[in-house]
Amino acid sequence: AQSVTQPDIHITVSEGASLELRCNYSYGATPYLFWYVQSPGQGLQLLLKYFSGDTLVQGIKGFEAEFKRSQSSFNLRKPSVHWSDAAEYFCAVGAKGGSYIPTFGRGTSLIVHP
Amino acid sequence: EAQVTQNPRYLITVTGKKLTVTCSQNMNHEYMSWYRQDPGLGLRQIYYSMNVEVTDKGDVPEGYKVSRKEKRNFPLILESPSPNQTSLYFCASSLLGGAGGYTFGSGTRLTVV
Numbered sequence: 221a222q223s224v225t226q227p228d229i230h231i232t233v234s235e236g237a238s239l240e241l242r243c244n245y246s247y248g249a250t251p252y253l254f255w256y257v258q259s260p261g262q263g264l265q266l267l268l269k270y271f272s273g274d275t276l277v278q279g280i281k282g283f284e285a286e287f288k289r290s291q292s293s294f295n296l297r298k299p300s301v302h303w304s305d306a307a308e309y310f311c312a313v314g315a316k317g318g319s320y321i322p323t324f325g326r327g328t329s330l331i332v333h334p
Numbered sequence: 335e336a337q338v339t340q341n342p343r344y345l346i347t348v349t350g351k352k353l354t355v356t357c358s359q360n361m362n363h364e365y366m367s368w369y370r371q372d373p374g375l376g377l378r379q380i381y382y383s384m385n386v387e388v389t390d391k392g393d394v395p396e397g398y399k400v401s402r403k404e405k406r407n408f409p410l411i412l413e414s415p416s417p418n419q420t421s422l423y424f425c426a427s428s429l430l431g432g433a434g435g436y437t438f439g440s441g442t443r444l445t446v447v
Contacts, residue, residue: 229374254435263338263424263438264377310377321392322436324369326376 222247224313226325233301234333241296241328243311252314253294254322255285259307267309270294281305306332336361340425340439347415347446355410355442357425363437365428366408367392368400370421371441377424383408415446 223246233239245251252271256264268279275287285296294311308329314322338359347353359366367382369392379392383402397419399411408427412419422443426436 256436256438261441263440264426264436265438266435269435321379321382324377326374 222251222313222323224311224323224325226309226311226328228328229326230329230331232331232333235303236300239296239298239301239305239330241309241311241330243294243296243325244292245294245311245313246292247313250289252322253285253287254312254314255279255283255294255296256310256312256324257281257307258310258327264310267296301330301332303332303334306330336437338425338427338437338439340423340442342442343440344443345445347444349416349446350414353412353415353444355412355423355425355444357408357410357439358406359408359425359427359437360406361427361437362405363427363429364405366402367426367436368398368408368410369424369426370394371424372421380410380423412444415444417446420444420446 225244227242254269255267257267258264267283268277270277270287278284283298287294308327310327311325312322341356364385368380369377371377378394380398381400383389389400422441424441425439428436
């Protein structure tokens with residue numbers, strides 16, 4: 221069975237600093253990988269996704285993520301955080317082929333200090 | 335605009351009073367799903383549907399029902415709500431296979447007293 225671990229419950233950064241949110245997955249083959257963002261009072265919005273090919277994927281709002289098969293990781297990065305990036309971030313993994321039932325991590329809450 | 339619409343956004347009800355949370359999508363997605371979100375537990379899947387008249391249990395189906403009579407609609411039914419079903423609920427949809435990722439509704443905050 222697939223699983224996702226987001227080791228950090230909370231992350232605090234200063235505005236303008238760089239950001240890395242960690243995500244580790246467990247799956248027998250190469251999975252689909254996603255990052256979602258949830259702003260307060262909102263639903264989840266897709267930031268970026270990885271299916272195959274280039275292991276560095278670009279997303280919306282200046283985010284990127286890198287798939288590292290050897291480490292079973294898909295960490296989310298942003299070079300300079302803005303106050304509006306404060307939100308909950310979810311990593312998700314899905315099985316390739318056929319029916320697709322994604323598994324979500326428990327989320328990382330990003331706090332941005334001015 | 336492509337979207338998933340949930341109603342209501344907020345609902346306070348009493349224990350045992352049947353309720354329905356509606357979900358509708360306008361993207362012709364085959365796959366729809368319901369999640370509940372609780373602090374510290376992340377998103378847990380309640381039920382999902384691969385297509386019309388095809389539904390299956392997720393991780394936490396107890397106390398919930400769903401139906402998929404039309405492709406666009408996937409209502410969540412609580413026949414006899416209890417306080418432990420107080421939660422934030424999300425409906426989501428995707429193309430079958432999930433390659434495009436999910437589109438989520440804005441959520442329904444349910445309180446059962």
